[in-house]
Amino acid sequence: MRIAVVPGDGIGAEVVPAVLPALDLLGRAFGLDVRYDVFGWGADEWLATGTGLPDGALDTLRDEYTAVLLGALGDPRIPDMAHGRAILLGLRRGLDLYVNYRPIPLPSGDTIQLFRENTGGLYSGVGGTVSRGTVAQVAIDESVYTRDTVERFTRYSLARLRELGCRRAVLVHKANAVPNTGRLWREVYYREAERFGDVETSDEYVDSFCYHLVRDPARYQAVLAPNLFGDIISDIGAALMGGLGLAASASVCPETGQALFEPVHGSAPDIAEKGIANPYAAARCLVLLLDHAGHAEPARLLDRCLDEAMRTDARTPDVGGHGTTHGFMAEVTNRLAAATGDGRSAA
Numbered sequence: 001m002r003i004a005v006v007p008g009d010g011i012g013a014e015v016v017p018a019v020l021p022a023l024d025l026l027g028r029a030f031g032l033d034v035r036y037d038v039f040g041w042g043a044d045e046w047l048a049t050g051t052g053l054p055d056g057a058l059d060t061l062r063d064e065y066t067a068v069l070l071g072a073l074g075d076p077r078i079p080d081m082a083h084g085r086a087i088l089l090g091l092r093r094g095l096d097l098y099v100n101y102r103p104i105p106l107p108s109g110d111t112i113q114l115f116r117e118n119t120g121g122l123y124s125g126v127g128g129t130v131s132r133g134t135v136a137q138v139a140i141d142e143s144v145y146t147r148d149t150v151e152r153f154t155r156y157s158l159a160r161l162r163e164l165g166c167r168r169a170v171l172v173h174k175a176n177a178v179p180n181t182g183r184l185w186r187e188v189y190y191r192e193a194e195r196f197g198d199v200e201t202s203d204e205y206v207d208s209f210c211y212h213l214v215r216d217p218a219r220y221q222a223v224l225a226p227n228l229f230g231d232i233i234s235d236i237g238a239a240l241m242g243g244l245g246l247a248a249s250a251s252v253c254p255e256t257g258q259a260l261f262e263p264v265h266g267s268a269p270d271i272a273e274k275g276i277a278n279p280y281a282a283a284r285c286l287v288l289l290l291d292h293a294g295h296a297e298p299a300r301l302l303d304r305c306l307d308e309a310m311r312t313d314a315r316t317p318d319v320g321g322h323g324t325t326h327g328f329m330a331e332v333t334n335r336l337a338a339a340t341g342d343g344r345s346a347a
């Protein structure tokens with residue numbers, strides 16, 4: 001496993017280095033050939049050189065790395081987030097990572113499997129501004145979906161959610177107010193659903209879906225959503241889980257196997273540099289990464305140790321503890337070391 005590590009900005013650059021020792025330990029204990037290189041893409045580089053994703057970066061990632069682990073991007077000095085679009089959206093679109101899997105494990109023990117389309121819709125980059133700064137200013141961001149884009153996403157997501165044991169899926173859309181893409185999504189979804197007779201499929205308007213999601217999450221097993229709705233739903237999902245510090249995600253291209261793992265949260269400037277950012281989401285990204293690479297056993301062990309550590313006071317303040325970023329991960333690696341007999345890790 002060769003991993004391109006992009007810590008990024010704010011708490012991204014705190015949580016990512018904090019979780020890597022756990023990966024090292026698992027690599028030693030399970031005989032995995034894990035190697036990673038760190039890339040300094042982010043706000044500082046953007047401000048110093050104007051570079052987001054350097055020329056050739058996508059080719060290097062495709063040719064030499066199995067996965068990208070990214071912390072977060074976002075910096076108060078770049079209020080329009082231009083570097084974030086260049087790097088993060090550049091990676092998602094450039095590597096054609098069209099499925100963004102953002103599982104929502106609920107306190108009840110059930111998990112809602114959320115699949116977000118990750119390349120199109122309002123994120124397609126089609127649009128523009130004219131007469132900027134005058135009363136005549138026109139601003140356009142187009143929501144662009146092709147049948148092919150919706151088809152490949154829907155087909156993969158329905159197959160994957162069934163593999164994950166779901167027997168109910170819901171498509172979220174806004175076809176009453178936004179009819180063209182809404183119609184395309186509904187048509188393609190129900191056409192694809194014919195291949196999955198044992199999955200009960202329905203669709204809901206995104207507004208009433210959000211209402212029901214908050215009031216009765218148990219109503220849902222699996223959710224398919226266009227790009228922007230999926231973005232928003234994943235933050236509601238994080239709130240249902242217990243906070244943004246807990247939610248992990250994987251962006252994948254099923255055909256090439258390329259994948260990018262990142263927490264759902266951002267760079268959290270309000271708590272950056274205090275040492276209290278919750279590293280759980282970033283560590284759960286490692287669980288998703290290990291699973292993606294076919295290493296189920298270390299994935300389950302890490303998952304278990306994370307959940308055990310979460311029940312101690314080492315947990316960080318956002319989830320009611322008094323711990324620190326590094327203190328929580330020390331609690332996790334001590335448990336990993338005890339479970340695997342690795343003496344070198346005790347922090």
Ligand code: NAD
Binds near residue numbers: 011073262270277279
């Ligand atoms: P945010 O997710 O960074 O923070 C929202 C709230 O959740 C804050 O109060 C923050 O302190 C808290 N929080 C988030 N992660 C946490 C963690 N691991 N531990 C403890 N508390 C945590 O959202 P925001 O404040 O709207 O955005 C900040 C910047 O991040 C913006 O520039 C935004 O564009 C960017 N952003 C980037 C990504 C990404 O890189 N994937 C995702 C979302 C936002």
Ligand code: IPM
Binds near residue numbers: 084085231264266
């Ligand atoms: C996320 C973030 C990104 C998104 C932003 C930072 C571009 O909110 O990963 O959820 O909208 O996808």
Ligand code: MN
Binds near residue numbers: 232235264
């Ligand atoms: Mn988001």
